[in-house]
Amino acid sequence: MTDLIKIFSIKARDFVKAGEGSIQIQSLLKSIGFDTDLIRRISICAYEAEMNAVMHGGDGELRLMVDPKEIVLEINDNGPGIEDIDLALQDGYSTATPEHREMGFGAGMGLPNINKNADSLEIHSDNGQGAHLKIRFEVQNS
């Protein structure tokens, strides 16, 4: 059973609000009292996933699910989807537009970064059906 669920909406191309959800997730997990390095890994993933949706995805939502053993992030958007998931997971592979690059995004490190920081990552995307990410983190207790 998931003890706490929180949903944040994501708006396509809204670079001003982008990252807000990740910051709120960060502070929520801090006030629960999780280990700070775990929180750091989660907020890196939340931010990367949120930015991916904002840049490529379209509207969508970021869902945080917390229980004492596991924290899960789910990101669903209704954008064009990811054409080649294996390729997208490679360092430096990017489909960012020049506009994204001008803003300092699109280095092709988004999904690889999530992969690196998560304990597990599932990606589902059929062309034209949006992208769906499930990112899991184990909670190590002392």
Added chain:
Amino acid sequence: MDGTGQDTEPVRYVQIDESLCNGCVLCMKACPTKAIRIKEDLAQVQGFCINCGECARVCPRGALAAARSNDFDLSETGEYIVSPCTTLYAQFGEDVLPNDILLGLKKLGFWYVHDQAYTSEISSFATELYIRESREKKNAPFPLISPLCPVVIKLIAYRFPSLLKHVLPLATPRELVTREAKKRGAEKYGRKPEEIKLLHITPCQAIADSVMEGASREGPCQDKAIGINAIYEPLQRIIQEIDDDTVLHHSGGIGLGWGMSGGEVAALDRNCLAVSGLHETIRYLEMIEMGLLQDLDYVEFRVCGVGCLGGPFAVTDKYRAKHILQKLILIFGVEKRIKYKYVIDLYNKGWFFTDKEPRSREIKPPQLSSSEISKGIERQRSVEEIFRLLSRKECGACGAPDCRTFAEDVVDGDTTLENCVFLKKKGAISIQV
């Protein structure tokens, strides 16, 4: 204990004059750690205070002030070595040069005067050496964060503990001076270093407090710190009477620049950023915690706008002072005056390093057990339920800084839902949660 699982430190930095406080919400809303509540029309500091001074800055009635006395008895100068912060050089107008100010201090009776700006200057080079070394290591944390501003270090320890490993492990110029001025003073005048007392002159309440607490990373000491404002007038008078031409000032423009935002990183031939102001500092720390900005080598954070010149104990307006400092930098130049080899030798000997962790690391939250985590999640769920009931006008009339904190306070039993004026208006307080 608060929601982050940290013990709160006894409050001692700010005192509230109850005869002046009218219980408005300004200080409470300005506090970056949400440590202030309004109870029965009075502000109360009840959470973790990082000594940033924002509450005192925003209070229109002058009801909040530094808790510690900032007086200094001039008849005691003979007991002390004095080491002024670089910002002192920018307090007397552009015609008064650093050497005049140091001579003035000598004339006030201090038995040894140390130019801290010189130590700052060599510290810049040491920072550069450390950055270069770290970039060659795999998995070294980047960007590195300046250890200089004590409020930033406290803020990191409290709100961003995962970033403590980013803090540069070199001693700050003030800490190096504490060590070095004593050694030099001792050599020159045949005393023992531990017998020597040092007086810091600073624009910063937080630095003054940390010196007085003996909490410097270099260990406890019997030193003292006073604000620039505590010595300004007698110093200004005596500077007019100087007829001495001894040279006490040795730094160039690089060391002088440290008093203002951007000064510390100006000499670094690396990819750096200088961020000043409390809210900007928080915003950039959030970004670093999300793994951004790793391309940067070093970030200089100062919670005061314009840097240390904006400290609460400074006398001259910060923008005027900045202009004076810029003039002084032009006069003294930014070319490298120090022999690089000399700095490298000191660096390799470990002279710049501090073996002390930032003091605030001690308050790093313990790892919670599974049942404590369950309790934390349960608490958070109750907070979310109450938060959903609130109007989110963020008015502060309930005595908490924002609606979310109010919801937390209700769950923790520190306040009740009746204190929300909007719920009361809706007649909705009968809702049981």
